[in-house]
Amino acid sequence: MQNKQHKFRQHLVRSGLKATRQRELIARAFFATNTHISAEALYRRVSGRDRRIGLVTVYRTLKLLKEAGLAHERQFGEGRALFEHASSDRHHDHMICSHCGKIVEFENCEIEALQEEVARRLGFTIQYHKLELYGRCKDCRADASGGTGRIRAVGAR
């Protein structure tokens, strides 16, 4: 989205950082995604446009996008982090199929409210939280192929 690209550029300027060709490209590729994507996978996409860009720069740019409030970093299960758009989207949590890796987003105000209540009771002030539900999606429940229970395709491109 042109708007997000512009916001990113603004963040760079306001922070006294430079707008480089690489950052433009990487941000553009990121904004073109609509799922949860790993740095590695994003790197592969960017490589298609410019073979010279390094994975390290992808990591660095994703960090900048987080600082700009345009990306969220998620740590599902184990292994690598996944990134997704933040921008004006409202908060959401995730339900993940432990068999095929499918990720479904959801939002539940009642749960959010109860979390606040729990925290208050414990004398805490919540800054952020992580709620992840792991289980079998409809498709993976149907096919009785047991499997290993390992996540198979999280973050694959």
Next chain:
Amino acid sequence: MQNKQHKFRQHLVRSGLKATRQRELIARAFFATNTHISAEALYRRVSGRDRRIGLVTVYRTLKLLKEAGLAHERQFGEGRALFEHASSDRHHDHMICSHCGKIVEFENCEIEALQEEVARRLGFTIQYHKLELYGRCKDCRADASGGTGRIRAVGAR
């Protein structure tokens, strides 16, 4: 607890594994803890008893304890895993102070029920979930020492 030690020995026998001096020692040290502890920290404790035991064996024994249903492995925030007793304890979730690392356990049936409802609506069957609340505890809110927001003492011994 003597009981847990016995259950561990039983698991070893039933699984055709051997009861070694190292496993006894490491399990004993683990059962003597009452918090969330890292493999490294447990290793340091065990080292006090027997300098020759290797960190690798601590990792292996913790895996066995998990398989025996006597330990849970938790991945809070970043870095290393923390382990805690499982045994007959019921399920619980965690509230973590992002400033001092304090971990408080809680349980909320209403939240659990709502999670099931969400999953059902999405066509999933929950196998397990992760709910972590991060924020400031009473003490760390009082002292206005801003800080970095980084967790300071999680898993320290």
Next chain:
DNA sequence: AATGAAATTGACAATCAATATCACTTTCAA
């Protein structure tokens, strides 16, 4: 108690995602 096959151990190397280093290149305000 002795035996020996199979499991276990611990030193060390390997992995894997992510970060640090650093010489060279690019940006951009002046």
Next chain:
DNA sequence: TTGAAAGTGATATTGATTGTCAATTTCATT
């Protein structure tokens, strides 16, 4: 145009965890 400061990318490094493998230990069986 210019040059100080920031950025890049190849490479090395980190840190937690796991794999390898020769030497050691366990334990069911003699």
